[in-house]
């Protein structure tokens with residue numbers, strides 16, 4: 001990925017941050033986005049990369065991001081649609097606000113980010129969507145989250161045909177349980193997280209995955225090694241689904 005330019009949405013924490021760190025370390029030009037100015041400034045300083053404020057639920061901010069990239073003459077070899085949220089809640093009690101925020105962040109956000117950044121993508125360019133194994137495996141409390149990821153995977157299928165003439169390919173990674181801030185943001189206490197992670201010792205991988213464990217698959221899909229792939233899905237789940 002040396003000298004390749006890659007934009008990662010939601011690069012302030014977790015998988016996005018770990019990917020940015022790895023790519024910067026390996027000589028890529030990395031641009032991250034974030035929704036919180038302080039967290040973005042902190043992450044870009046730690047990473048030594050560029051950062052743009054763009055809340056992926058806000059279309060005006062997405063359009064401003066596209067304008068800023070064009071103004072700064074940044075052309076992308078890779079785009080990682082990573083920003084996402086998870087609000088676990090049973091179907092019986094899920095409220096409209098949580099439903100809308102999940103779809104606005106996980107489905108509508110990447111859709112309009114991809115649309116707005118089309119003029120910034122090189123030919124060829126690789127787009128990677130960070131989906132979830134929740135598309136494949138039912139977890140109680142994850143109905144809306146799973147649907148939001150499945151919906152964007154459906155968009156990926158169509159977009160691969162529409163965008164092929166522009167040299168754009170889109171593939172997905174479906175992480176399994178990965179120890180990031182997402183569980184805490186979902187309201188899980190650190191004790192509950194530790195107990196949950198303990199159960200993952202029973203998987204073939206033998207432990208909960210770290211954000212760094214997700215990096216290799218995403219890097220492969222960004223790289224020229226995946227040039228013929230379209231709509232591929234790599235499940236990085238430590239064998240949880242076996």
Ligand SMILES: NC(=O)c1ccc[n+]([C@@H]2O[C@H](COP(=O)([O-])OP(=O)(O)OC[C@H]3O[C@@H](n4cnc5c(N)ncnc54)[C@H](OP(=O)(O)O)[C@@H]3O)[C@@H](O)[C@H]2O)c1
Nearest residue numbers: 010012013014015035055056083084132177178180181182
């Ligand atoms: N961790 C897992 O077990 C797991 C499993 C399957 C799939 N995933 C997927 O992996 C992706 C990364 O999640 P993670 O586990 O690394 O979580 P994380 O540590 O919470 O990181 C999520 C990133 O997305 C950003 N973000 C959230 N909402 C945003 C918005 N509206 N606009 C812009 N940025 C936004 C966050 O910003 P802030 O720093 O401001 O919060 C953060 O940078 C997500 O799409 C998630 O669904 C995670």
